[in-house]
Amino acid sequence: MDFWQRYRAIDARDIRFDGQFFTAVSSTGIYCRPSCPARTPKAENVTFYETSAAAHEAGYRACKRCIPEAVPGTPAWNIRSDVAGRAMRLINDGVITREGVDGLARRLGYSARQLNRILSHELGAGPLSLARASRAQTARTLLVSTDMLLADVAFASGFNSVRQFNETIGEVFAMTPTAMRATGAKSAQRRGAGAAPGVAPAALTLNLPCREPFDSGIFDFLAVRAIPGIEDAATLEDGTRTYARTLRLPRGTASFSVSYKPSSPGGFLQLKASTVDLHDLPTLLSRVRRLFDLDADPQAIDDALAADPRLAASVTTIPGIRVPGAVDPQELLVRAMIGQQITVAAARTALTQLSAAGSTAEGSRPGLERLFPTTAELAEKGRALLRGPQRRIDSIMAASEAMATGKLDFGYGDDFESLERKLLPLPGVGPWTVGYVAMRVLGAPNVFLANDAAVRNGLKVLPTRSGLSTDFSEVSPWRSYATMHLWRAAAKRPVSAAGK
Template sequence: MYEDTERCVRAVQSKDARFDGWFFTAVLTTRIYCRPSCPVVAPKPHNMRFYPTAAAAQQAGFRACKRCRPDASPGSPAWDHRADVVARAMRLIGDGVVDREGVPGLAARLGYSPRQIQRHLQAEVGTGPLALARAQRAQTARLLIETTDLALTDVAFAAGFGSVRSFNDVVREVFALSPRELRARVRRGAATAGSGTVALRLPFRRPLCPDNLFGHLVATAVPGVEEWRDGAYRRTLRLPHGPGVVALRPAEDHVACELRLSDFRDLGAAIARCRRLLDLDADPIAVDEHLASDPALADEVAAAPGRRVPRSVDAEELAIRAVLGQQVSTAAAATHAGRLAALAGETVADPDGGLTHLFPSAETLSALPDDVFRLPAARIAALRGLAAALAARTIDLGPGADRAAAREQLQALPGLGPWTVEVIAMRGLGDPDAFLPGDLGVRLAAERLGLPASPAALVRRAEAWRPWRAYAVQYLWATGDHAVNRLPVTAA
């Protein structure tokens, strides 16, 4: 969108928050870049320049606006939903791969050379992987400066900087304030989180319907791994440098997020995974306008606009749970998963609630004897085949996964039918067009709405909903009376 100058100018002049994260506006006279909804007086059009990412604006010599904080705007739906190499690279960078493995590691995950990745990103987003990772480090540093009591030296290394000098230089360049000045500003207006925790807001594009989003996560929660407590969905996190716990609470214009991390270097990855879990980078206006154009869905969209697809913080975990949930109730699937977590999951300390374990890794599950699963032989075989493939890394379900290739690899495994593969694609891989025509809830909803109930006929009818069929599934499920559609109201 950033190349459509006339449209961008109109969005800035109207201060349209729907386009926050879609592009960034840089002002030649002030050398500042803003989000489209910045409340300051709109600059003259001939003084505006537009960039697809905050990193590209920074690379061009602009600094972040202190008022609208464009570095903290919702992410672009383009990188969240697209399946091409640039989108896959952006998701991996957001997950911290460049900081942990460098550009060669990013390129290896995508099957390209470092030079090819540099060229693709430069052409599409106006800057390369190092500048994108640098911008993310700056934002992580700002969060740690403003929300924790960590010493600034510790903040520098936790945010991924190689030296205190580079930390100071980048923060001053990006925010026009030193780290000490940033901390002094926030101390004048707000208290920081306790030791070991980070409290922050996760922005999103309105509207957002929390009912099915949090309702689904809580209704399918694995005991010991997930819970609903004091109005928040809480769960354990398996992160690159150690375990963590997150509490996510829906609010009017943001999701309140409190992270307890064993290593602050995981902050960026944890935020990316929480945003992915709640589908916070979706564009609900575009999705709902498209789906509401179908009379069969128009009333459902109007009744509760802004439905998101409840996803996962760990696609491998989601895949294992999808196999456990084959042909059983939601409650039975959660019971099976909870028993495995208690038996084989790594223990986690949770002083604020009842979380006890990480969900077991694929490597751990593949080594367990058959008798611990208490499942039919065919499902044990399917579970073992999936766990072995994930442990051997012959199937990639991570943020940078090729969705088409992953689908083919999953379909080739014994015991994984179309329903399981599409659930993994929808909730694990984040495919916005994944569809479940054979799902019982979808078929019952189709009957209620006068749509074809047979899978083949429903697939043909659902062509009109592409490329947002995963969101259509959420509206179809919402026609039924099930706990996945209701926001919990009581404490765990």
């Protein structure tokens, strides 16, 4: 978008662009979200920034009226496969907090100095400033949504000290943490209770904003693939959809549940986390948002998909479709390899058998007693638990051993090309596996799994049109979402082997 396209968006107070760019006003010294209800500033006083961190660096503070940090994140970090996009995915996952700028740069293949120069040029702020903005956003969420002790909020948000936390909140929001909490008390019911440092409340409940419309069919996708004991999904009597699971995070294990009531207005899902180290909260929030694709721009995606006559009716019936992400890249690769060329039900049975290699999840709720096996556990015990063709078993074991030893290392900071270089040499891994992993781990929006059985079945359900490409290139860069529509169409057929 150029300057005037963005200016028209803020003049219209278009909520679709919240989180995608930020409006700084020189006459007031503040920055806002595009939908801010304040009077539209004069164009000569406006500067647009890609990130809130860039606005901070330029000396602006957050608007107290629209709270620009309280919005979904930008979908650009998945669309962009450049260094800036890859860096933002890793920053949101907490890499700088755990490994510092040098660790982030090493993961991306640059020196810290080069990376700082690239991000400053592309996003208007260096990696430390971007991480600081991410921490401020997490802190704001915890302050207005919980009654956690302020010291706990500080460390849960990734700050190294309470002093650093207080200074950042004051600089970014021009108010104290106590005042920030008071603003949340006026508009939302606070839940939870104070806890000792490093220990989360028994049930920490947070709202996760997203752009509407939101298709709750993503809960169905996760439900049919849920591994008993590790995952659980249900539909309650009032129509609320729920999904829960256990997982490992950098500092320990955790369990969480996400609920969504389609009939409730507000555009958010609710996250309830338990048995999670406070330092892991930012990582958990980032991974849950990726799992449910909450930073997507559904209206832009639907507009592009609806322009294809093969998808128009499906988009009208299913607005706001999402591409499910992954909370653990290594787990997702194993699940993808097991699910190749078999039905979803068969893959779930195989994964349930394999889950016996995992350890017990301490403190989790009934029904969530186990953790998905680590790659080391798979390398040690997996062969005795896997069933099927020997070649497939050998391929899964080879991948598990490579991940366990560190020979194979991939994750949110990869792009499609680097993922291909790392995965295709593995026995039993082909283009379908790479594409599926890219969709779910990287959030890559432009993957079309042409050879997938369910995609072929979905094409039989959708109307045919001559003169259009077979790979749906007309809807780029949103072909991953076209794939989701085809999988949904395939589910209507009596028999299908949908993506795993």
